Amino acid sequence: MKIKTTEQYNRIIQGATAILLTEGLAAFSTTKVAKHIQMAQSNIYVYFKNKDDLLVSVFRYHQKKYIQFLVDRIDLSLPPTDALRNLVSTLDEFHRTNKESLDVIWSIRQSTTLRQLIPKVSDDQIFIAIFQWLKDWQHQGTVRQLPLMYLTNLVFSAIIDYFQLIDSKEMSPNELAIEEIVPPLSALLFV
Amino acid sequence: MKIKTTEQYNRIIQGATAILLTEGLAAFSTTKVAKHIQMAQSNIYVYFKNKDDLLVSVFRYHQKKYIQFLVDRIDLSLPPTDALRNLVSTLDEFHRTNKESLDVIWSIRQSTTLRQLIPKVSDDQIFIAIFQWLKDWQHQGTVRQLPLMYLTNLVFSAIIDYFQLIDSKEMSPNELAIEEIVPPLSALLFV
Structure with missing residues (x-):
């Protein structure tokens, strides 16, 4: 051996x-x-073992890096809009400094076959943290009464849409700075 | 021959x-x-000519069906929130009756190589119509002053996220009816 x-x-x-x-x-x-x-x-x-095992390990490697980065920086104990701003800017920082990792995570998640071999998005620690954070504020009446699964997805989509438009050069950060997505996202989430 | x-x-x-x-x-x-x-x-x-040519033709076939369906039904001359509701319910109707076509469109768009061979999302007639609709209301001060490319993407993401959670059975239409996404989406778009 x-x-x-x-x-x-x-x-x-x-x-x-x-x-x-x-x-x-x-x-x-x-x-x-x-x-x-x-x-x-x-x-x-x-x-x-095989190609898929290698790809899943590549996914896990970058996923671990991503989660560690966010866990070290995100502070969801802040007031709701500040916590949202903190989340958005932390994801932006990761996107700027570790774009490769995000590209790997996204491309593997988009594969129908590999998706079944990797942890589900809803098992992702960051997803769980945001889900729980929305749940707590929903109990206080601050967050809109909609299924948390849907709200959590919307938060991520709004951020990922931003990155994808920047990466594809369909939009420049001068046209829209990442912080500017916080007010519309707040309007969507909070009542 | x-x-x-x-x-x-x-x-x-x-x-x-x-x-x-x-x-x-x-x-x-x-x-x-x-x-x-x-x-x-x-x-x-x-x-x-080859496999890619066939796949691109499959894409165009379903894309044409999708655009025709929407063009026949969408009425963006309604007041803003009503137009948004009309758009959401038309897309929902297409999703319920032509799920296969949507699945084909999404899976081909997700491929890095094929994406370069098919029309861009921003050339899609429906995308253009929604873009123009948002632009007109932005001039009137009704739609938030954010890049239209980003706002249009957000509208589609909010709707697609809904379909994907329903299709993957992570959420049921009893938990969230499609019409219920209109108020948060209105809050996001309109000021």
């Missing part, structure tokens, strides 16, 4: 990330990853 | 739709389509 090292594991994850981002999910292969990092393809299979 | 018929063309489009919806984009192949509709694979290539 071959000895596994964290260094090699990470090299494979980085290589797989690069191939995924340049070639897309449909064209992704362990052959391409092996070539890119100059490693024997058989060695990749020492670490990962 | 083989004679092309509309009947055969449509049979291929229907077969390709069925394979796309059951197998997903990654596993889609003209071999599977040919087998499914019991037609020689070579005959498919009389109608379509």
Whole structure:
């Protein structure tokens, strides 16, 4: 049996990330990853059972980074609108500094087959935290009486729509700064 | 040269739709389509240059159906909130009666490679109509002063999020009827 090292594991994850981002999910292969990092393809299979196992591990790697980043910075104990502003700017900071990780998370989540192998969005710690935060304010009558699942999705969609328009250059941050989405989002959530 | 018929063309489009919806984009192949509709694979290539050409044609077929449905029913000349309600319920009607078409449109739009071959979302007639509608009301001071591209995306996201939660059975229409998304969406759009 071959000895596994964290260094090699990470090299494979980085290589797989690069191939995924340049070639897309449909064209992704362990052959391409092996070539890119100059490693024997058989060695990749020492670490990962198959292509899907590698992709799920790539997802988990970036997901962990994302969750840690947010957990360290988000403060939902602030007054509702301030907490929302804090959430939006923290996600924006992650998007600016770790765009690759978000792209990996989104592209794997969009795959019908892989989606079944990765943790559900609703099991995501940040999703749960926001869900609970909305629930608490809903009890106080501050948040609109709509299903929390729908409200939580709306918050994420409003933020992700912003990033996607910026990334695709359909909109520039000069036209709309991320903080400017807070008032309409507040109007949507709070009564 | 083989004679092309509309009947055969449509049979291929229907077969390709069925394979796309059951197998997903990654596993889609003209071999599977040919087998499914019991037609020689070579005959498919009389109608379509390659797999991507077939997929783009499948997209256009469903997109046309979708746009025609909405163009026939949407009335944006109503007062703003009524027009929004009309839009939401028309999209809901299409979702209930033509779910397959929406699934095809979404799955092809999510593909990085195919997205470059299909019309852009912002060229979509319905998107343009809603964009223009928001623009007119923005001039009157009724719609929030935010980039129209972002506002239009938000309207679609709010509606699509609803459909996706219903389709995935994470939420039932008893918990939230589609009409109930109109007030929060109004609060978001209108000042």
